Amino acid sequence: MNVTIKTLGVAAVLGLAATPALAQEKVKIGLLLTLSGPSAVLGQQARDGFQLAVKDLGGKLGGRDVEVIVVDDELKPDVAVTKVKGLLERDKVDFVVGPIFSNVAVAVHKPIVDSNTFYISSNAGPSNLAGKSCSPYFFATSYQNDQNHEVLGKVAQDRGYKKVYLLAPNYQAGKDALAGFKRHFKGEIIEESYVPLNNLDFQSELAKIASLKPDAIFTFMPGGMGVNLVKQYRAAGLADRIPFLSAFTVDESTLPAQQDAAIGMFGGSNWAPNLDTPQNKKFVADYEAAYNSVPGSYSMHAYDAALLIDSALKATGGKTDNKDALRAALKKADFKSLRGDFKIGANGFPVQDFYLVKAAKRPDGKFQTEIVEKVFDDYTDAYAKECAATN
Amino acid sequence: MTPTLLFVQSLNGLQFGLILFLIAAGLTLVFGVMDFINLAHGVQYMVGAYLMAAFSAWTGNFGWALLLALPSALAVGLLLEALVFRHLYDRDHLDQVLATFGVILFLNQGVKFVWGAAPLNVPAPEWLSGSVELADGLLYPVYRLAIIVAGLAVAALLYVLVNHTRVGMLVRAGASNAPMVSALGVNIRRLFMIVFGFGAMLAGFAGAMVAPILSVEPGMGDNILILAFVVIVIGGIGSIRGAFLAALMVGLVDTVGRSFAPNLLRLFLDPATASQTGRAVAPMLIYIFMAAILFFRPAGLFPAKR
Numbered sequence: 243m244n245v246t247i248k249t250l251g252v253a254a255v256l257g258l259a260a261t262p263a264l265a266q267e268k269v270k271i272g273l274l275l276t277l278s279g280p281s282a283v284l285g286q287q288a289r290d291g292f293q294l295a296v297k298d299l300g301g302k303l304g305g306r307d308v309e310v311i312v313v314d315d316e317l318k319p320d321v322a323v324t325k326v327k328g329l330l331e332r333d334k335v336d337f338v339v340g341p342i343f344s345n346v347a348v349a350v351h352k353p354i355v356d357s358n359t360f361y362i363s364s365n366a367g368p369s370n371l372a373g374k375s376c377s378p379y380f381f382a383t384s385y386q387n388d389q390n391h392e393v394l395g396k397v398a399q400d401r402g403y404k405k406v407y408l409l410a411p412n413y414q415a416g417k418d419a420l421a422g423f424k425r426h427f428k429g430e431i432i433e434e435s436y437v438p439l440n441n442l443d444f445q446s447e448l449a450k451i452a453s454l455k456p457d458a459i460f461t462f463m464p465g466g467m468g469v470n471l472v473k474q475y476r477a478a479g480l481a482d483r484i485p486f487l488s489a490f491t492v493d494e495s496t497l498p499a500q501q502d503a504a505i506g507m508f509g510g511s512n513w514a515p516n517l518d519t520p521q522n523k524k525f526v527a528d529y530e531a532a533y534n535s536v537p538g539s540y541s542m543h544a545y546d547a548a549l550l551i552d553s554a555l556k557a558t559g560g561k562t563d564n565k566d567a568l569r570a571a572l573k574k575a576d577f578k579s580l581r582g583d584f585k586i587g588a589n590g591f592p593v594q595d596f597y598l599v600k601a602a603k604r605p606d607g608k609f610q611t612e613i614v615e616k617v618f619d620d621y622t623d624a625y626a627k628e629c630a631a632t633n
Numbered sequence: 634m635t636p637t638l639l640f641v642q643s644l645n646g647l648q649f650g651l652i653l654f655l656i657a658a659g660l661t662l663v664f665g666v667m668d669f670i671n672l673a674h675g676v677q678y679m680v681g682a683y684l685m686a687a688f689s690a691w692t693g694n695f696g697w698a699l700l701l702a703l704p705s706a707l708a709v710g711l712l713l714e715a716l717v718f719r720h721l722y723d724r725d726h727l728d729q730v731l732a733t734f735g736v737i738l739f740l741n742q743g744v745k746f747v748w749g750a751a752p753l754n755v756p757a758p759e760w761l762s763g764s765v766e767l768a769d770g771l772l773y774p775v776y777r778l779a780i781i782v783a784g785l786a787v788a789a790l791l792y793v794l795v796n797h798t799r800v801g802m803l804v805r806a807g808a809s810n811a812p813m814v815s816a817l818g819v820n821i822r823r824l825f826m827i828v829f830g831f832g833a834m835l836a837g838f839a840g841a842m843v844a845p846i847l848s849v850e851p852g853m854g855d856n857i858l859i860l861a862f863v864v865i866v867i868g869g870i871g872s873i874r875g876a877f878l879a880a881l882m883v884g885l886v887d888t889v890g891r892s893f894a895p896n897l898l899r900l901f902l903d904p905a906t907a908s909q910t911g912r913a914v915a916p917m918l919i920y921i922f923m924a925a926i927l928f929f930r931p932a933g934l935f936p937a938k939r
Contacts, residue, residue: 278742280850282750412912436912440856442847443649445777446892449641452771466752469848477757477846479764479772499752499848 268309269555269562272329273544274322274340274350277314281465283495284342284540285314288364290533291541292339295548298528303548304555315341319349326350330357336562337362339547342540344368344387344415355379358565360572362550364543369418372591373625379565381572381590383546383579384539385512386623387415390489391422393510393596393617394460398427398487403457405432406487409447409471410462412436419462419489425624432456442470448478458485468492469499476503492601494538497609504601504609510617512592513542513581514599515610522580536610542580553577583620589629593622637771642892643885648777650884651784655839656857657864657876658791659832665808665871665937667825669722670729673713673736674836675858681706681837682853683744685844686753695758695845702841703834710833714826722825737855745851752848780842787838788877795873804828808871808937863919867926871937878934883919890918 273292275285289312296308311333315322322341329335330353338354339362341347347366354361355377363371363382371377372386398406408423408431410416420434432454435447451459463471468491475481486492486507494515497504515526515536525545529537550572557571558564575586585593596618599611660674684705688698717736721729756762757776764772795801803824806814815821840854847853864883868875895911902910926934 278745278750280750280752280852282745282851286750412916434908438916442853442856443645445645445648446642446888449638449645449771450892453635453638466848466850466853469752469754470846473848474774474846477762477764477774477776495751499754501754 267306269303269306269551269560270309270311270333270335270337271303271551272326272333272335272338272340273310273312274315274326274329274338274346275312276317276342276346277312279317281317281342284365284465284538287495287535287538287540288340288342288544290529291537291544292364292548294525294529294532294541295545295552299548299552303552304558304560306555306560311335315343315346315350317343317346319345322346322350323353326353330354330359335359337551339364339544339551341366347371351375351377351380360565360568362547364547365540367591367623369625372589372623373628376589376629378569378590381550381586382592383550384543384592385594385596386591386625387418388422388425388625389512389596389618389621389623390510391419391460391462392425392624393598394487394489394508395423395426396617397508397510397598398423398458398460399429401458403427403429403485405430405454405456407432407451407454407456407459408434408461409444409451409459410436411439411441411467413439416462420460423460429457441467444471444474445478448474448480451484452478452480456484458487460487461491462489464490465496468496472496472500472507473503481506493611494536494609495540497601497611498535500601501609502603505603507601508614509599509601509611510596511539511599511611512594512596513539514597514613516612517581519580519582521578522582525580530608536608546577546579546581546584549577549579550575585620587622587626589623589626591623591626593620595619596621637767638892639889641767641771641773642889644773644777644781646885646888647881648781648784648884649888650881651781651788652839652843653857653860653864653884654877654880655784655787655842656836657861657868657880658873659835660861661865661868661871661873661876662804662808662828663832664865666804666811666828667722667807668811669718670726670733671718672730672733672858673740674832674861675854675856676737676740677706677710677713677833677836677854678840678857679744679849679851679854680709680740681840682755682844682847682849683748683753683840684709684837685841686748686755686849689755689844695756695761698755699841703838706837706841707830707834710837711826711830713833714829718829719822719826741851741855750851752850755844755849757845774846776845780846783842787835791873800824800827805937860919863923865933867923867933869930869933869936872933872935875933875935875937882922886922887919891915894918 275288277285313325337360342365344366348368361380365384367382367384367386408420410419489510492504492507492509553576554571558567573586583595587593598614598617600614602612663669663671684702688701692698721732761776761779763775767773864879868879894915895908898907898911
């Protein structure tokens with residue numbers, strides 16, 4: 243009896259001693275983003291969004307101090323795997339957040355989930371991670387890649403366009419984009435045109451479009467390609483005659499370069515800076531004050547990723563050792579997303595609303611995308627049913 | 634395939650070819666005269682575009698920006714020559730490739746450090762920003778016509794410089810036998826410097842001209858460098874005339890081929906296979922074209938060395 247009391251006493255003392263120590267130990271988060279090369283601006287948006295969230299939460303996630311380790315994947319899957327292994331084995335991070343590009347996401351998926359570390363994608367949503375290769379350690383605060391393209395396909399169908407011209411770069415994501423568009427569009431595809439990746443001059447495509455006179459064009463041209471396409475489309479006089487439907491082509495990362503040329507062009511998104519919720523208004527204002535640029539969905543997803551981690555850690559009392567409890571808390575997603583309606587679906591991907599958005603110039607002279615109409619309500623991706631993992 | 638479309642695509646090919654020529658002209662001289670492989674030639678094109686973007690934002694005027702960008706591009710070229718390239722002329726090609734590749738990495742990172750990673754925007758001048766209607770509903774931007782005119786004007790100027798001036802004569806002599814020119818008492822180092830600076834300025838001019846229609850971003854010169862090498866290999870190393878013809882051919886083959894390859898294949902394949910094959914074949918066309926030329930003329934169309 244005496245012994246038991248003594249043991250309890252010791253345990254209590256140890257417990258008392260251990261609790262502050264545990265609280266002081268920082269929760270470690272590895273941010274894996276593309277921060278060099280032509281697409282670096284996307285990674286910068288995500289990094290800034292995440293760090294803004296940490297700042298807004300008082301430098302703590304779920305009551306614990308945070309250490310954010312930022313690494314650059316250089317948009318090279320092999321480099322990304324090496325760096326992720328560093329995060330997992332040397333830094334022993336509790337969460338990996340990122341990346342921007344799907345080829346990187348696929349490459350780092352296995353090392354991360356095999357080490358039983360939670361992997362929060364703040365942008366990339368390749369179909370295999372949503373379907374057959376889904377994992378109980380994977381969550382996304384973004385979308386499944388196809389969904390933004392599906393928005394435009396639905397819009398083209400609903401508006402009764404008969405003939406549509408499709409244009410994409412010749413690589414996997416380009417082909418997926420056009421496949422996503424065709425999921426809801428049932429009209430005629432008069433041309434499915436592929437240009438080499440990093441093609442910058444679209445004049446010959448534009449001449450073809452002008453001669454074929456489609457009811458609309460749909461394109462997926464991320465980064466610098468999109469900047470060029472939009473400017474050249476406007477200069478060729480097509481912008482006022484043939485509606486320009488796009489995904490990842492006209493957004494806050496490209497608008498500073500496209501400027502007036504992009505006004506009135508359409509995109510698909512799960513959010514826009516002018517979405518009317520109090521959290522979002524504050525987020526956009528704070529982001530612009532801190533980084534002097536309009537936030538895009540890359541920033542929003544990263545901000546939400548921080549909120550998601552914060553909410554889960556709050557639910558577990560800051561503990562990360564019980565993976566099942568942490569997973570259940572992540573799955574609950576008990577926080578107010580900047581985009582409003584937000585749930586985590588069975589495959590770890592969000593169930594959320596999608597909008598048709600349009601590029602516009604604000605009264606202060608800056609450019610942003612603005613919501614035109616809601617296209618999908620509480621939309622689940624097409625691959626969720628292929629996911630067998632119970633998460 | 635309508636005649637109008639073919640015409641417009643030929644214009645596009647011509648414009649692309651002329652931009653290629655501006656870059657290839659300097660590259661072929663540097664390679665031909667100095668026997669120096671300069672992989673960093675593409676970044677000089679990028680530097681030209683960035684200088685244009687910077688001066689255009691500063692002055693708010695296209696003409697002034699171009700006037701300032703050209704001497705600055707020349708200065709950057711001369712600075713690189715003095716700092717890096719001058720020490721490599723006597724080394725073998727592998728050393729040159731390594732060092733100039735290093736310059737690519739350095740400058741790509743450098744422009745990102747100064748201007749950021751996001752693509753920059755350069756407005757076209759007001760009086761060149763409209764379009765002309767070539768056919769019903771087929772608008773062609775005036776600015777692209779201006780590029781064609783400027784490219785042809787530079788080509789004519791180069792023709793006069795190379796064929797009818799003393800410096801041009803030395804350059805031609807240097808391209809066919811540099812040691813002999815040196816032995817005749819010409820300061821070959823100074824000639825190298827002039828050629829190098831001039832080549833850098835031409836590449837910078839190309840970058841400045843395309844800045845309003847393409848996005849100005851880090852690494853923009855890397856892809857075009859490969860095409861410039863294709864051009865000088867087809868044209869014959871060291872030959873301006875060869876570079877001119879080869880650049881126009883590459884521009885036309887690439888643009889027109891990409892546009893019409895699927896249509897041509899459709900004549901003897903079913904539509905689905907034709908577009909699939911056309912898509913695969915179109916990017917290869919210029920390389921097939923190069924292979925064909927080299928099969929018949931292994932030294933290119935107009936080799937400078939005999």
